Amino acid sequence: MNWCGCGNHGAVWSHHGHGLDRALRFHGRPGAGTWASGKWLRARESSAQFSALRLYALIELLIGGSALIVPFTFSWGRRVLEHYGLSSSLGYYGVAGAWVGISVIPWCVLMGATVPVAMRAIAQTVPGESRRSFSYLYMANVAGAVAGTTLPLFLIELLAFRGTLKVGIACNCLIAMLALALSRNMSRVSAVKSDPALDIAFASGSAGGKILVLLLLGGLTCMAMEVVWVRCFTPYCGTVVYAFASILGVYLLATLAGSLVYRRWSSRRKQESPLVWSALASCALFPLVAADPAIEIHQLLRLLLGLAGFTGLLGFITPMLVDRYSVGDPSKAGAAYATNVGGCILGPLFAGFVLLPLMSEHWALMVLSLPWLIVGLAPLRRGAHSRPAMRAAVYALLALSVWLMAVGKGYEEEFPKYTVLRDPTATVIATGAGMDKKLLVNGYGTTFLTPMTKLMAHLPLAFLDRPPQNALVICFGMGTTFRSVHSWGIPTIAVELVPSVPRLFSYYHSDGQTILGSPLSQVVIDDGRRYLERTRQQYDVITIDPPPPLQAAGSSLLYSEEFYRLAKRRLRPGGIL
16 A cells, blocks of 8 residues: 555654655645556446456556656756756755656555545455444555565665655555456455445535534644654754654554554444543653653653554544545545545645644644543533533543643753753754853754864865855854854855755854845755755865764755765865865
8 A cells, every 4th residue: 555644754854854844745645646556447337347357457457567757757857956056945945846847646546546546345254344444454454564664774774765765656556466466356246325224314414514624623733743743852862863764653653553443443342432532631741751851851852742542543533434434436436535635735834834843742732632622521511411520531631631731841951051942853952151151953952152162164165276256155153163164254144944044144143143134145045955956056075064973864965976066066176075
């Protein structure tokens, strides 16, 4: 399977390991494929000759071909962008984003289409499982996603990216072969018609609308929280890509556990306890305590404490809602899943561009848990006819939620003196005094005041065999290198990915605002490597000082042969990197 439910793969790492890199993975395209596939299957519901397993095999073969085609289209698009040399960051990223979308949308649509097709295959071959077929596929998919989160990390080290893609192609071909074999060996029956007497009571009408609202909220809050979680746990997990894989691994394992519990529970029961919604709200607030710097525990325990409860409950609730809404109908399942994916699209946008620039991670989590707190209060409403024990349990979970909000502390609060700025890319903390000042991006220390960063400017400028005309500083940091280059009285450009970092220049250097206001100074908010790909300007000196560690996601791109070749093209003869 090649799809994900409730936003299992939403957050991406950027130059400093942030959870939102000004771009989303293409959740909407699988959702569109699921919806369109369900509609197409509904139109051919009466076809007795239609084999869903064979169609599934064909789709998997096509998806496997994307591993060959997409890298080629990416490389070709990159060469085209370099040829045209767009000078505007907005223009560059707009064209690049459009090209990435064109390259991957068809394949993502095919991935989404596998969901209703597989549901129809279950209805044709194992009709007894058709009513809960979505949850069956959901559980199997999440189990595969757990393996897909861990195994490629080893494969990339052994086989590199292209070799890992070849393994993916082989897996897709194997899936297609198995599906074809099953289609020949298993008897096929007509799609099972829904029996109204067995349908769950509120799988249609106004209650069906409520289910879609809950699925939308599930996708939105889950994906939005994933962006917030990355900022919360980066101080403890670090910025390497493997740290993000650990967050995703805990997320998926807990989701798998929740879906397994749902499969066992749903074989005997039809209606969940209202307490599950109050528990979901309380678990959404556990990261407030798990990310508290006053608690000294291993990073894996932090992740388990903070994420396992919420994602495990979502692993239970998401397939439950889709099964309840669709009752085995691929068309309805497609609509329900597309609704959930729509929330997955809105979640990162809402968290990254609305919540986090305006408020702390602490408050962002409280805002995102609010809808579930409201849903969880249903047993307390008039006319709910709740038992006293149920009402007491809801009050207890509400008290737990309030306690979690009160006791949880943000990472910045461990510093006696600090200034914090937030933007869609990162949370930036300036702290310390005198020569002990520090800069932290998403809670991870990136630099400190040291004469070394002055020498990075003065030594190459002094060793030039001619008077320097200009210089480029990649990664602004505290601005010490930029300030030192500026002291030579030459035009100086600094490229920094995080908008808030240059705004803290005056915290570390009293003349920061004066230097930034100089006609010789220019600060560009952009990725350093992308800037060099676009610009046609030549420099006498280029300095780079990416945040540690060397293997950090994004930073490693500035310690590569490709980057050095690119920098060489932007140096004047005799220039120094």
